[in-house]
Amino acid sequence: MTTLLDVRDLTVQFALPRQGFFGPRPMLEAVRQVSFSLEQGRALGIVGESGSGKTTTAMATIRLVEAAGGQVMFQGEDLLQLDDEAMRQRRRDVQLIFQDPYSSLNPRARVADIVREPMDLMEIGTPEERRARVTELFRLVGLRPDQLNLFPHQFSGGQRQRISIARALTTNPKLLVCDEPVSALDVAIQAQILNLLARLKAELGLSYLFISHDLGVVRHVCDDVAVMYLGKIVEMAPRDALFDAPQHPYTQALLSAAPSLARRKSRGYVRPVKISGDPPSPINPPKGCAFADRCPKAQDVCRKVQPVLEPIGPSRVACHFPG
Amino acid sequence: MSALLQIEDLRVTFNTRYGPVTALDSVSLSVNAGETLGVVGESGCGKSITALSVMGLIPSPPGKIAGGAIRLAGEDLTQASEARMRALRGAEMAMIFQEPMTSLNPVFTVGDQIAEAIMLHQKVSADQAFRDAVALLDRVGIPSPDRRARDYPHQLSGGMRQRVMIAMAVSCRPRVLIADEPTTALDVTVQAQIFDLLNEIQRDFGAAIILITHDMGAISEMADRVAVMYAGRVIEQGRADDVLDLPQHPYTRGLISCIPALGKGEDTLREIPGVVPPLHMLGAGCAFADRCAHRAPRCDSEKPLLQAHGHHPVACHAVAEGRI
Amino acid sequence: MTEATEFKAESPAREAWRMFRRNIPAVAGVIMLTGIVLATLWGTFFYGGNPYEIVWAPHEPPGVTPEFPLGTDYLGRDIFAGLVAGGGPTLAVGAAAAAITMVIGVSLGALAGFYGGWVDNLLMRITEFFQVLPTLLFAMVLVTLFSPTLFTIAMAIGVVSWPQTARLTRAEVMKIKELEYVTAARAIGARNRRIIWTVILPNAAPPLIVSATLTIGVAILFEAGLSFLGLGDPNTMSWGLMIGSNRAYILDAWWPVTFPGLAIFLTVFSVSLIGDGLNDAFNPKLRER
Numbered sequence: 001m002t003t004l005l006d007v008r009d010l011t012v013q014f015a016l017p018r019q020g021f022f023g024p025r026p027m028l029e030a031v032r033q034v035s036f037s038l039e040q041g042r043a044l045g046i047v048g049e050s051g052s053g054k055t056t057t058a059m060a061t062i063r064l065v066e067a068a069g070g071q072v073m074f075q076g077e078d079l080l081q082l083d084d085e086a087m088r089q090r091r092r093d094v095q096l097i098f099q100d101p102y103s104s105l106n107p108r109a110r111v112a113d114i115v116r117e118p119m120d121l122m123e124i125g126t127p128e129e130r131r132a133r134v135t136e137l138f139r140l141v142g143l144r145p146d147q148l149n150l151f152p153h154q155f156s157g158g159q160r161q162r163i164s165i166a167r168a169l170t171t172n173p174k175l176l177v178c179d180e181p182v183s184a185l186d187v188a189i190q191a192q193i194l195n196l197l198a199r200l201k202a203e204l205g206l207s208y209l210f211i212s213h214d215l216g217v218v219r220h221v222c223d224d225v226a227v228m229y230l231g232k233i234v235e236m237a238p239r240d241a242l243f244d245a246p247q248h249p250y251t252q253a254l255l256s257a258a259p260s261l262a263r264r265k266s267r268g269y270v271r272p273v274k275i276s277g278d279p280p281s282p283i284n285p286p287k288g289c290a291f292a293d294r295c296p297k298a299q300d301v302c303r304k305v306q307p308v309l310e311p312i313g314p315s316r317v318a319c320h321f322p323g
Numbered sequence: 324m325s326a327l328l329q330i331e332d333l334r335v336t337f338n339t340r341y342g343p344v345t346a347l348d349s350v351s352l353s354v355n356a357g358e359t360l361g362v363v364g365e366s367g368c369g370k371s372i373t374a375l376s377v378m379g380l381i382p383s384p385p386g387k388i389a390g391g392a393i394r395l396a397g398e399d400l401t402q403a404s405e406a407r408m409r410a411l412r413g414a415e416m417a418m419i420f421q422e423p424m425t426s427l428n429p430v431f432t433v434g435d436q437i438a439e440a441i442m443l444h445q446k447v448s449a450d451q452a453f454r455d456a457v458a459l460l461d462r463v464g465i466p467s468p469d470r471r472a473r474d475y476p477h478q479l480s481g482g483m484r485q486r487v488m489i490a491m492a493v494s495c496r497p498r499v500l501i502a503d504e505p506t507t508a509l510d511v512t513v514q515a516q517i518f519d520l521l522n523e524i525q526r527d528f529g530a531a532i533i534l535i536t537h538d539m540g541a542i543s544e545m546a547d548r549v550a551v552m553y554a555g556r557v558i559e560q561g562r563a564d565d566v567l568d569l570p571q572h573p574y575t576r577g578l579i580s581c582i583p584a585l586g587k588g589e590d591t592l593r594e595i596p597g598v599v600p601p602l603h604m605l606g607a608g609c610a611f612a613d614r615c616a617h618r619a620p621r622c623d624s625e626k627p628l629l630q631a632h633g634h635h636p637v638a639c640h641a642v643a644e645g646r647i
Numbered sequence: 648m649t650e651a652t653e654f655k656a657e658s659p660a661r662e663a664w665r666m667f668r669r670n671i672p673a674v675a676g677v678i679m680l681t682g683i684v685l686a687t688l689w690g691t692f693f694y695g696g697n698p699y700e701i702v703w704a705p706h707e708p709p710g711v712t713p714e715f716p717l718g719t720d721y722l723g724r725d726i727f728a729g730l731v732a733g734g735g736p737t738l739a740v741g742a743a744a745a746a747i748t749m750v751i752g753v754s755l756g757a758l759a760g761f762y763g764g765w766v767d768n769l770l771m772r773i774t775e776f777f778q779v780l781p782t783l784l785f786a787m788v789l790v791t792l793f794s795p796t797l798f799t800i801a802m803a804i805g806v807v808s809w810p811q812t813a814r815l816t817r818a819e820v821m822k823i824k825e826l827e828y829v830t831a832a833r834a835i836g837a838r839n840r841r842i843i844w845t846v847i848l849p850n851a852a853p854p855l856i857v858s859a860t861l862t863i864g865v866a867i868l869f870e871a872g873l874s875f876l877g878l879g880d881p882n883t884m885s886w887g888l889m890i891g892s893n894r895a896y897i898l899d900a901w902w903p904v905t906f907p908g909l910a911i912f913l914t915v916f917s918v919s920l921i922g923d924g925l926n927d928a929f930n931p932k933l934r935e936r
């Protein structure tokens with residue numbers, strides 16, 4: 001297996017508005033030294049609470065958000081070092097699907113043009129070939145060619161997500177970043193899209209960087225899972241290890257909080273791990289473990305020393321008291 | 324004995340540019356004190372409209388209650404005057420909305436807003452109402468409630484805002500509490516906290532809760548009974564265990580089997596093909612017929628009615644005829 | 648109308664057109680404006696009467712002599728001839744000024760909104776500078792510095808009124824630039840220029856079209872104001888000029904100022920009815936589900 005993507009110490013900072021007229025600009029560190037790698041043909045899931053930096057990590061990886069530091073080795077080449085034109089050319093290999101099927105398609109363009117646009121921009125093929133490819137992609141994602149000339153608002157949410165997927169596939173990318181691709185869809189429609197993504201992965205050998213807050217979805221789609229908390233990866237493991245033997249207390253809390261059909265009120269289900277409160281502010285992250293304030297296992301050392309990712313079995317966990 | 328809240332054959336219509344459409348048709352639901360009724364269904368199936376009908380908050384025009392009854396302890400709310408409804412709202416029944424930010428007033432502190440809600444229905448002094456508000460904030464698990472009571476909504480996190488909404492909703496100990504997707508905007512860990520809170524509150528003073536959600540997992544954890552809605556109708560209703568373990572309607576079966584489960588990683592999910600038909604295109608038959616694997620000619624010509632079958636009522640010709 | 652031709656291809660625009668057609672005041676505005684435009688076209692190209700020629704006794708009241716249905720002015724010139732001949736220049740100044748306003752305002756606003764940072768800072772300081780100038784005074788200075796022709800008047804109006812359009816455009820662009828379909832365009836490798844022109848601006852168009860319509864009305868009033876102050880182009884008949892030259896005798900004869908005033912009022916009124924109609928038609932909140 002070849003490594004497609006190798007991210008090292010990726011860091012992203014956002015400058016916030018000045019405090020007062022002459023005050024300093026506080027920095028928000030949305031992604032703090034995140035490292036992960038992704039093999040060709042596999043799917044890496046990123047889960048975590050809202051604001052934990054999932055989207056920012058993914059966007060910085062494909063340079064849609066500027067990184068403050070780190071390396072993104074894509075097929076042996078550091079994307080962060082490319083000049084603008086070289087990066088523009090690279091975009092054919094890294095594509096993106098958004099969460100919101102309503103806001104990610106230009107409402108004033110016909111869907112055939114939306115799907116064809118990447119080929120126009122990259123100057124791939126003749127006009128005839130481009131048109132044929134659009135029709136082929138439409139079939140591939142389960143849309144009808146007679147819908148080619150419609151506008152986005154004439155489609156349902158699930159169909160729009162199929163259009164985004166078709167657009168992302170136009171240039172034969174190697175990596176597809178999916179940012180909550182099914183969160184805005186009803187479960188029945190969600191299943192259609194998840195099956196489509198699974199089929200494309202198998203047929204086209206795509207690799208996914210797959211962001212979701214739905215653990216069931218991640219378990220279904222991903223081969224490996226990274227759990228983020230306040231801009232850091234706190235646990236990273238192959239799928240089954242993560243779901244069957246979560247090591248980090250936050251992962252455990254997340255798993256026990258996710259609603260599941262197996263837990264019945266009638267059977268007197270009571271949640272085993274309860275955590276209270278909200279995550280701390282990313283503007284002044286705590287010195288020690290970011291989860292310490294909410295963690296049932298926290299000790300003094302947790303508040304003082306920041307844990308780093310250490311291997312435990314197949315997993316890598318950043319916790320002083322894992323397991 | 325009839326239930327605390329009983330909705331009978333409710334029909335709600337909307338005037339749209341396609342002409343009048345029926346958003347709710349023959350909806351019958353009931354919920355008892357101390358019980359949680361879960362209402363599930365795809366977006367647009369009429370869950371919120373059902374809740375708003377109970378509260379007397381259907382936007383009218385374009386909407387109107389065109390038939391049926393909503394009885395709260397025997398009193399028909401569809402016949403009640405607006406003054407009577409105002410007295411009941413907040414006191415006897417209360418509602419929690421999906422987006423707490425838009426349902427709180429941004430220019431008042433949360434303490435003042437809860438106190439205001441208390442004073443609307445109880446004869447207490449402003450000071451007493453504010454003290455009650457602080458106690459309520461404490462009750463719903465907000466840390467340092469006396470300080471937080473002086474905060475404005477935007478100073479609170481989403482989870483805290485939803486707690487404030489709950490505090491406001493339960494300030495007069497309503498007998499019916501309707502929660503319309505109360506956790507959709509929240510993280511799972513915070514959602515778990517809100518669910519636990521709703522359960523505690525129910526235990527404390529025996530409110531009947533209607534929990535609207537599109538998440539079968541949430542239903543499983545929270546509900547005693549379930550109603551599944553599709554295109555403005557209840558298509559299956561029963562005890563949570565019965566409906567979740569032995570779903571009968573093809574739609575409910577599909578809905579349950581297309582959820583990627585936490586416990587196992589299967590290869591392909593069952594999917595329900597197609598999409599929900601828009602309300603103005605509903606025909607004479609079953610609204611689910613186009614997506615259904617058990618469709619028969621009768622399904623296209625005759626609307627299936629909710630009929631007891633096996634453990635619980637279901638509206639499907641195939642089930643009624645014993646084909647599934 | 649230019650709006651109507653833009654509607655034909657685009658389906659979201661066609662939806663707006665459908666909404667617009669159901670708006671009775673707006674349709675009335677279109678009919679009124681069409682009537683005014685046709686009348687001025689007819690006046691410019693077919694009506695024989697010379698608006699400068701002294702044809703009758705001064706201050707002949709309207710409705711007395713059938714040849715001069717609207718009466719004559721202080722020199723004895725035909726007011727009806729003045730109205731139909733002056734309509735063309737008036738409307739042309741209005742449209743040209745609005746076009747200049749839009750070109751300057753939209754380009755600067757789009758650059759400021761899209762690039763942000765120092766570009767935005769610089770452009771916004773310039774905008775503020777123009778915005779705090781008293782517009783009428785500034786336009787007067789411009790018109791007196793250069794000779795008052797229709798073109799310089801339109802320029803002057805355009806130069807003083809673009810800041811509002813620039814701010815509106817900037818706000819729209821800043822809003823739309825955050826939307827996902829713009830990120831989507833970047834993700835497929837589109838360059839900035841393409842993103843601004845083919846993605847952002849078409850989506851920012853509705854409020855800008857509305858504002859352009861309203862700017863036409865404002866520009867017509869502005870031209871009338873300048874003419875009223877005696878700063879109009881004395882060689883071109885316009886409604887403003889008619890009011891300006893007759894204003895001294897308003898107590899002796901009401902009609903020489905009233906009829907051009909009415910014409911201006913009707914034009915501006917119909918244009919703002921259309922503007923409001925477009926606003927409603929583009930405003931998705933008013934569309935039913």
Ligand SMILES: Nc1ncnc2c1ncn2[C@@H]1O[C@H](COP(=O)(O)OP(=O)(O)OP(=O)(O)O)[C@@H](O)[C@H]1O
Pocket residue numbers: 014015028030048049050051052053054055056057213282
């Ligand atoms: N453009 C920005 N400017 C300032 N702060 C930002 C910006 N974008 C994101 N942030 C902050 O960075 C942090 C990480 O945000 P991010 O969107 O990556 O989270 P996420 O995990 O994707 O959350 P969600 O589940 O809500 O999508 C948050 O605290 C967010 O407020």
Ligand SMILES: Nc1ncnc2c1ncn2[C@@H]1O[C@H](COP(=O)(O)OP(=O)(O)OP(=O)(O)O)[C@@H](O)[C@H]1O
Pocket residue numbers: 337338339346364365366367368369370371372373382385386537602936
């Ligand atoms: N003001 C309105 N005018 C016309 N139709 C309406 C209006 N409000 C709701 N409807 C229609 O009534 C139906 C039921 O809507 P409702 O809001 O109850 O759905 P829901 O089940 O709560 O969906 P969601 O999960 O998206 O909240 C929808 O098809 C909707 O289009």
Ligand code: SF4
Pocket residue numbers: 572573574609610611612613615616617618619622627638639640641642
């Ligand atoms: S009634 Fe017919 S169409 Fe409807 S769900 Fe049952 S079998 Fe399917």
Ligand SMILES: [Mg+2]
Pocket residue numbers: 054055056179
């Ligand atoms: Mg995100």
Ligand SMILES: [Mg+2]
Pocket residue numbers: 370371372503
């Ligand atoms: Mg709803």
